[in-house]
Amino acid sequence: MNETQHLDGPDLRRGVARDQLTEGQPLLGHVDGEAVILVRCGTRVDAVSATCTHYAGPLAEGVVDGERVYCPWHHACFSLRSGMVLGAPGLNPLRCYTVEERDGRVFVTVPRTPPRPAPPPRNPASVLIVGAGAAGEAAATELRRAGHAGSITLLAAEPDTPVDRPNLSKDYLAGKTPPEWLPLRGAEYWQEQDIRLLPGARATALDTAARRVMCSDGRQFEYAALLLATGAQPIRLLIPGADASHVHVLRSLADTQAILTAIERGARRVVVIGASFIGLEVAAALRARAIEVRVVAPETRPLQRVFGARLADYLRGVHEALGTVFHLGRKPAAIHAHAVELDDGALLPADLVVMGVGVRPDVALAEQAGLRIDNGIVVDRYLATSVADVWAAGDVANWPDARGGQRQRIEHWALAQAQGKAAARNLLGFVEPFLEVPFFWSQHGDLTLSYVGHATHWDAQEEEGDPASGNYLCRYLLDGSVRAVVSIGRDRDSLRAQIAMRHAVSAS
Template sequence: MSQGEEIIGPDFALGIASGEVAEGAPMRGHVAGKAAIMVRKGGEVFVVGAFCTHYHGPLAEGLVVGETIRCPWHHACFSLRSGEAERAPAFDALARWRVEQIEGVIFARERIRTAAPKTAPARAPGSVVIVGAGAAGFAAAHALRAEGYDGAIEMVGADPAEPYDRPNLSKDYLAGSAQPDWLPLRDPAWYRDNRVSLRLGRRVLSLDLAQRRILLEGGESVGFDALLLAAGADPVRLPIPGADASHVHYLRSLADADRLIAAAAGAKRAAVIGASFIGLEVAASLRARGLEVHVIAPEAVPMARILGPDLGAHIRRLHESHGVVFHLEDTATEIGADALTLKSGGALAADVVAIGVGVRPNVALAEAAGLAVDKGVLVDEYLETSEPGVYAAGDIARWPDKITGERVRVEHWVVAERQGQTAARNMLGRRERFEAAPFFWSQHYDQAISYVGHAPAWDRAELSGDPAAGDCAVTFYAGGRKLAVATLGRDLESLQAEVAFERAIGAL
């Protein structure tokens, strides 16, 4: 049994006095050697598994909302009644036990079997094609089967690898602390057992919306009744000499990560161009591999535009405490075989170079097909494009966001997964609005930043707590409207901010 499954707290099978179980406050314990939590909600008591099925987050530290519990780490949401994972990034259900109350004592009894599968509506499409095998694409395929859809599902992806955990590429996987077999979102057998046809390493050349077909390279075409576009984004390439040299790396795919890992094995000094989230995560991972790391970026304070000056300055100090050297308010003008030329006039030696200066959404297919496109594929609140029966999700989707009051496009993993789930349910006629508050997390050494909401521009940032102590929150406003909350070491506050945004969205 792993340390995370350590058996602590009372044995729920032996009984817990009813008065000891507070309303909405998860109690940690165990049943038959399995870690569990007990939660009272109104007149009912539920006993479910103690750890999130995504990254094993401790649900006893999570937040109970209605008949659900949310993970403190990455905001997955589970039904207390069924154990079902209701929202990404978790997909597997929690274990659950039957509860019995006798004379003021609560007992956990036998394990309850998985709930019966759902039945899809009679008007469900005959076939679904998903363009893109990333976060949104996988989540959509999974949701379709979870909702009882029995028709054909074809998933087409340019990446030759089966859907995998992309956020890990710049974090633990690149650092060397996550094994390759941790990355796949599902075992290959899952796709076979659930009849999800994968066409990987294949590019879609065009969409024929009139004939409801997609054309693949090689001349093959695939028909559809409903279509999800989840083509993702590609890294922005620096337009400077040497940016495409063999020792220069852009991190987007598993193959990119493997090439960077191989290059790092024979290198001593790395240069990272860009102090974005991915750039600094790469810097931290390369430091974990023992490389000397230099970061070049044009801003005065890393990530200040997103996180504010206080939290941005803390992130800089954190990286510097681990040996990262910053070259701020500067840019690279040329990349040579063993050194970079800086705009400031200096030169910086480097064996390997990683570039993280943003991504560009893959909207060419949609635009060529005549779909409405403006800085992304335009979708309505149901994630449907200008063509009925065609949906878009993930990095390419630009939807009407009630937090900002504007159309937004967000390049984050959890957003893509949740949009994939919503689009899938809407293909089945559920008419579910996408109203989740955007969420992402970023890992830097032993500190994780959580960010809820979306603040592309803000005029006021309020700090509470102390970043240096690893305990703070920054709230971002524009014109008096609260747009986002970033937290460090305050997981519960991050969850509470998410719920507040959702309730505000629902009231609009």
């Protein structure tokens, strides 16, 4: 995940002429062996490390918007003033440097020590976070960065520390990345931040009157403020054989490991049920391992409801070129020991079956406690639930879209991180409405799709380029307004679209 970046450009300790700096355009250089970007915004010049703290993306190729710099790969956002993470999926702040100007030249000198955060407006004695996925980890991290001085407890239902979940169905499953890339944080991080992470602590009951959460192992935890980040659970179709030992879903590290174990033990014929993002990413990853893959789905084009016909057809072609065989317009009727039976009676040989047919929000805890539920936990624009001092974030949260007022629940990794951060700040009293524009990326062999916004339906499309050329962008419009943009090989344009949507939301 962390790659050494070549030290291109000038040695910024020796300085560069100020007139070499173009307004809002990063200049890549280096200081003491570290890649650094220098950015002029008006009369001010800032210097920060040039490598994104998510996947080591090149910030010099990103987009500057005011005091923000965005990574072109996965849209992480950082402050040029302080280096702080302003937007997911950035994990850690950037290093900031002191900048001096003398005789028309700009010099980058020593790293700046980050200022200590001021006490937040509200400082609850204890914060309890249920769920240690993207939203839970981001919330715990933001609490400390925002100056929270009380206790923080993170209940992780899964036995593993928070992991980089998107990688599970992409490069890790394909065998292209090592397991040490998966943890979001090292074990020492939690101790350094004084955050109590409790793996294997599955919350089973919530008493909001007593402000207490009970776990399956009998432990109880009290709280002054509570964040529910329980995520979602993968769906298993109710068909004969769905609970067989060779039938898997993919949501957790344990799920991925179970699939890899089956392959290590000789599974060579896989049927993927569902042409969802997870289903197709699994198909591509397993083809990278030379596994025979068949995909069964009821639709006639994979992901047409998300992308429209043209891109859906191209995506199918990409997978077929990888060697995947599609059985579209078909549903599984039963799963046998060595085959999947379709609704037309056909039998597909299968040593291993992976279901990628969607997820359901994990609302059991919230529902039992009497919180308002409607396709997830209902929250307001500050991510507060219907019960005082309880917030919700991530895949389980149903929140009002700032652009149109419609309620929505979106299952994107970076969005869950953004919501975790926002919920943490709001429970500390900052009172900041959640206005982030959704973003996700999806990987299919060598093809990466970037998608910003959210469009469940549209009445017009504006296309630029050809998907097969590797240079393509499509805007999805409703009533003349751009609701979403998908792109291939257009990282900066994708960023600009997200920034434009963000400005539009902030101005509304």
